[in-house]
Amino acid sequence: MKNLERFLSEHQQLTRRHFMRLGAAGAAALGLWPLTADAAPAAPELSKAIETLEPYFTPREKxxxxxxxxxxxxxxxxxxxxxxxxxxxxxxxxxxxxxxxxxxxxxxxxxxxxxxxxxxxxxxxxxxxxxxxxxxxxxxxxxxxxxxxxxxxxxxxxxxxxxxxxxxxxxxxxxxxxxxxxxxxxxxxxxxxxxxxxxxxxxxxxxxxxxxxxxxxxxxxxxxxxxxxxxxxxxxxxxxxxxxxxxxxxxxxxxxxxNNDIDSWLKTFAATISVPREVKPGEPMPVTGYAQVGLAGLSKVQVWIQSNAVERPTGDPHFTTAPWTDAEILAPPKHWGALPDGKIPANTLGFDDATGQPRTWPMRLAKVHWAALLPGLPAGEYTLRCRTIDEKGNAQPMPRPFQKSGNAAIESVDLTVKS
The missing domain is CATH 3.90.420.10 (Oxidoreductase, molybdopterin-binding domain)
Structure with missing residues (x-):
């Protein structure tokens, strides 16, 4: 058991290095503006996952x-x-x-x-x-x-x-x-x-x-x-x-x-879009998702993988003491999706008319995509979770954890690693 716990601790540090590999190639896969000029190429499996992300603006029929x-x-x-x-x-x-x-x-x-x-x-x-x-x-x-x-x-x-x-x-x-x-x-x-x-x-x-x-x-x-x-x-x-x-x-x-809170405004929360449910031992795992950016804004999206063989401490329902790792919030897309000519209409609030780009990012009251490449794991059953940190430092589901004021539960996804 201690060996597995040691591996998971090392895994968190490796994950941070993997996130840095998202870089320009991963951004280009989605038609995103580069995050940095000298970013390293993204791993192919992560680029492929990013390519399949939904358009930023939803087509009417979707x-x-x-x-x-x-x-x-x-x-x-x-x-x-x-x-x-x-x-x-x-x-x-x-x-x-x-x-x-x-x-x-x-x-x-x-x-x-x-x-x-x-x-x-x-x-x-x-x-x-x-x-x-x-x-x-x-x-x-x-x-x-x-x-x-x-x-x-x-x-x-x-x-x-x-x-x-x-x-x-x-x-x-x-x-x-x-x-x-x-x-x-x-x-x-x-x-x-x-x-x-x-x-x-x-x-x-x-x-x-x-x-x-x-x-x-x-x-x-x-x-x-x-x-x-x-x-x-x-x-x-x-x-x-x-x-x-x-x-x-x-x-x-x-x-x-x-029994709903009718005065509640939009919350900030994260969820996954694509997660490999079964992988081989040691095989990197590309994960993508979105965050809804509520009135409180968004500063981080974080992920955490827990072995189902390791018990978590009691009395921590929101996993505040877990070893969360920062994911990569993707930059604004070059191609916005379901818009006339694919361009932002003139005089759209929150956008610069000269560049067609958002004045701030992530934008409040909107969504944003995120991605992570998780290093491989030994055989076993695991749970992946993701959460947001808002601009005031509140970790999801705080500061308003109650369902009737809007969903903000921490999502969990089961993963199986086997030969």
Missing amino acids: FRDVSRGKPLPHSLPDEKKRAVGLTRETWKLEVISDPDNPATLRSPLTQKDGTALDFDGLMKLAEKHAVRFPKVMTCLNIGCPLGMGIWEGVPLREVIWLTQPRENLRRVFYHGYHNDDPQQMFRSSLPISRVLEDPFDLPPVILCYKLNGQWLDSERGGPVRVVVPEAYGFKSIKWLTQVVLTNLYHANDTYAEG
Whole structure:
């Protein structure tokens, strides 16, 4: 047993040297900007693993879907979509005062009065106010992102100002099309202060009509949905039809009824993409993964291999005393994936128009890829884990380890080494 423990200790030091071999060749395999000018060539097995990584921006057809509704609104026949306002030609948005807790509005936008906002009106606002920004879309209770995109729209506040609010406005309620069945309504809400002002240089809350440079299709919540940059997906309501301005002091989110933390913002966490599940003794193991970069940012991704024959100390549920090793956070890609001409659209928040490159890396509220080449191991059963360290030094799953505020559990992957 002591020999195995000694080997694993030496293995951690060898792993650090293997990470340094990622270098320019590994970056080039993914079309990345070189990390350093004199980086050593990457091991072929790691280059091959990097080549198979997913595109940075998710193609529309590759987004995961967790839509609600019976039937799902995006599955309705085209004629029905036109009839209920789920096309750009027929979409209308009401912005009204809450009848039970009224906000004081001079000019509510209603279908009855013919003042509801239509898509042409939204595009008129877009001529002056359109914004676009990168964001990873993630469900609160699922351990992997649904997709990564550049979302374009008009700040919600620009539409709210059209109603000329005067006073008694504390919160914004909103919901989407729900098959005209109150039992299917999925509601969300925000404090009015978050809608009117963008704290900490966050992008604005938007009425989104484009994803990755293309019109937002029905499956992704089109023709118009809400997108809240720092929040989980339940705040970014699809098929938006009504905004209610209220003087009520608390939320009315449907997700609150499921014992969820409705005020939680995106967490930082890591997960694997490719891991060889069975290798021969002494054979190097290429590992790749992604990290979701939450509001707390990202400073490191780390990995650790544990022999299943070695018991870990009790009382350390988050493995804080384990011999973690830094992995390599990959540089920005030269080829971004599912974008028109493969280029970042002009005036995208967080990007430099002159170079097309991100102003900071990793970008908050987005994802980043990482890679590691692990030295070979003797025969046996092992567990690989990965975690993040945020910009304040908090190791995953801290500082918010609870599942109902967003998944951040440390992922574990079984490995078998045998002849």
